Amino acid sequence: MPSVLPLGDPAPSDGLLPPQALDGAADRAFGLYVHIPFCAVRCGYCDFNTYTATELGGGASQDAYASTAISEVEFAAGVLEQSGLPARKLRTVFFGGGTPTLLPAEDLARILRAATDQWGIEPGAEVTTEANPDSVTPESLQLLADAGFTRVSFGMQSAVPHVLKVLDRTHTPSRVPLVVQWARDAGLDVSLDLIYGTPGESLEDWRFSLETALSYSPDHISAYALIVEDGTKLAAQIRRGEVPGIDDDDHAAKYELADQMISDAGLHWYEVSNWSATADQACRHNLAYWRGDDWWGIGPGAHSHVGGVRWWNVKHPTAYAGRLASGVSPAAGRETLDAETRGVERIMLEARLASGLAVSSLSASGKHAVAGLIADGLVAPADAFRGRLVLTLKGRLLADAVVRRILPD
């Protein structure tokens, strides 16, 4: 979770949802996100809501965290039921962070069990955890698999030592093939996270990282352009001139290289920054975000969405644990989207997907803009003729600009 929370309306202390959240709920998938706000060290570029202290007070220590999270799971189940939402089984579960695997695997398994006890889980559900390469063992991975996890996403980031160093990553490159193998041995699908455009990374460095990652035959790759977030150590280093700044043209060239190499290796893009070996191996939990499905986010700073109602929890683990201990909703704020805003979000999110969005759902001015987008090479003509707006490679690189052009004026 990014560390700065949005401004929204106050959230009610009982967490109850407005009637709007019920509309069409039975047709929407339901998922769970579990935020684990701990890391061994904070990477210089990262502004996610994560803490390196093991002893945060008031039920927020790493030891107590699983129990605290489970209390929100129970609270969530109560709220959904009392708000009148239909009972839905979990289709996806995603443990993210932070570094979920910094907690003992048993803790993650306990939380998952508590969730499935509450809601049940669909057959073939996807259960992912993020993991840092140096925070897993063959045993911990096996334990996760046995507990019902199906996927692990490793933060590999780069295969080049000087790049990893700028990123403050603690693992050595040689650890990655080991953990990938252990995960496979445990029966887990493997995804690798990569970052490109790190200061000092050459195109050749990036090519090497891609080659290396692909040589482990992952089922899924996420490749993110490094974002220099305000307030991070990296931002300060760039400001002080200690490391060079980042360059959009460099990012573009590296994205093009990534798309080329990853496609050549047989994976397919399904979202601007994500590629999978088979359509089934696309991260269904992330797709649920882009498609506007329902999910509950457990943990400090976690975001949730149910039927056009979005809310987010208080950021600090101690405040979060305190709320739950006193039986109050941990939500810090929420917003209830009107139809227009939901339309805007849908366009903003679906445009990023390979499945694209229906041209028929655009406003008159949005439809009008499509021809120009085709002419500019940003939208695939063949799909457009079939009524879907799907970005070309160039269009993916300019996705935000495309979205601005198709939104109603």
Added chain:
Amino acid sequence: MSPMARTAPVPAATDPAIIRNFCIIAHIDHGKSTLADRMLQYTGVVQSRDMKAQYLDRMDIERERGITIKSQAVRMPWELDGVSYALNMIDTPGHVDFTYEVSRSLAACEGAVLLVDAAQGIEAQTLANLYLAMENDLTIIPVLNKIDLPAAQPEKYAAELASLIGGDPEDVLLVSGKTGVGVEALLDKIVRDLPAPVGDPDAPARAMIFDSVYDTYRGVVTYVRVVDGMLHPRERIQMMSTKASHELLEIGVSSPEPTPSKGLGVGEVGYLITGVKDVRQSKVGDTVTNLAKPAAESLSGYADPKPMVFSGLYPLDGTDYPVLRDALDKLKLNDAALIYEPETSAALGFGFRVGFLGLLHLEIVRERLEREFNLDLISTAPNVVYEVTLEDKNVVTVTNPSEFPSGKINEVREPMVAATILAPNEFVGAIMELCQGRRGVMRGMDYLSEDRVELRYWMPLAEIVFDFFDLLKSKTRGYASLDWKADGEQVADLVKVDILLQGEQVDAFSAITHKDKAYAYGVMMTGKLRELIPRQQFEVPIQAAIGSRIIARESIRAIRKDVLAKCYGGDITRKRKLLEKQKEGKKRMKMVGRVEVPQEAFIAALTTDESKDKAKK
């Protein structure tokens, strides 16, 4: 030394013999307003405890910039040899842009105090204003000011002054407006040396309007100098040029606060209020007479000031257009020199083409519009007026470069000025070089004293009105002074340079320049725009062209990446807010063809060193 008058002569019952009307004229900053302060104080019309520096500079903008923009007339009593006199003093502006204010004030006076900074000596506007005063047959009292300054050279400059106007250096009064030294002696001298006004008290009333000001509470306040006859409250008066008649609701004198009186007689200076709401109904230069007993002949008026520089003014927010229109209408009430008409720009939307007396005038109008009416404005690069004769002999007056006719042109004429530059002789070489580079033709050169030279040039207005003065100052270490006045026109090799973005002409950036300077303008503007316009989704060529001939070219590379590619763990709200912000930003863009140009880029591109704030010239 004279005491403060014990009894002040009463307006409407004052014998012209005890009236003295004078103005203070000088080069900018030589201390007119400060001297006026001391006079207000010593004559007792402003109590010492109420005194503040440059008391008569009342507009915020005058106070901030420390300059006088509008003349102010004040009636003050002064006693000499047991007789109480009524002095009407007019403090005038020194900046060349406001010379017309000075001419108007001069017409209300019999004498002028010619003030010269004793540390600076005679400067260009000293000469210009002195010339105007002599033209009006005024009696001149030469005064050296700021003699308290350690750098003052009273003997040297007294000699210079005396040789300029004739007379004895001994007759030059030495004063300090700051300390007050010599000011009482000056007041005495004004009474002694200046002629009393003459006029026929029994003739039909004739009063010259020398200023007309709009006041929110009182409507139009008209300042007059009575020449013949008498004006009374509640009688009906007539404006001789329009024959419009109004009832005199109030008549009085400024002392310096408005003080109603029983009327104004021969030689008196005061104000009239008729309830009129528009200064154009009470025009400067017009003659006021009595409706019941009108004068046969009006006094000779003065020509309206002619705008020298034009610029387009556009509201940043297009919906502010009506606000801008009302604001200009209001300012116009107080500023007869301001002229404007609506225009549209493809790039900037709806706005006005506004004529100004010079760049300072432009700056001041713009600042007042922004400040007093809460507007955000873009002003286009200022330009002078061109007369274009087409092949069919039709003449087109061009006040906006984008209206410069294309093709079939016989000749283009540009306005010229007679410029006078005063400087120490060591700078003559540098000044000549500068003037020649600006297409100036030397008309003469004189030594005012051993080391001070007056150079006279005939130059295109366009070459002098923008950055010339700054260059002159920097090339002469600040020692040169400049004055200019309009002086005919000349045929010149002038071309219009257009700026094209992706082949689309951007009207706001077109400029008329001399052929030899077109290339430099093209290179400057295209380079600037390349820096200012953000990259677009396609390559954007920027060209400068004369007609269809491209003279300079730059290009903005296409942007290749515009996507946030990080997983935000479901924080969709943040992403949407970012998008909304970008969308908002897009609204503030002006579209030139398909190119989105941020308003900031327009402003920055149009802000040249020439049009930047210049407090003083």
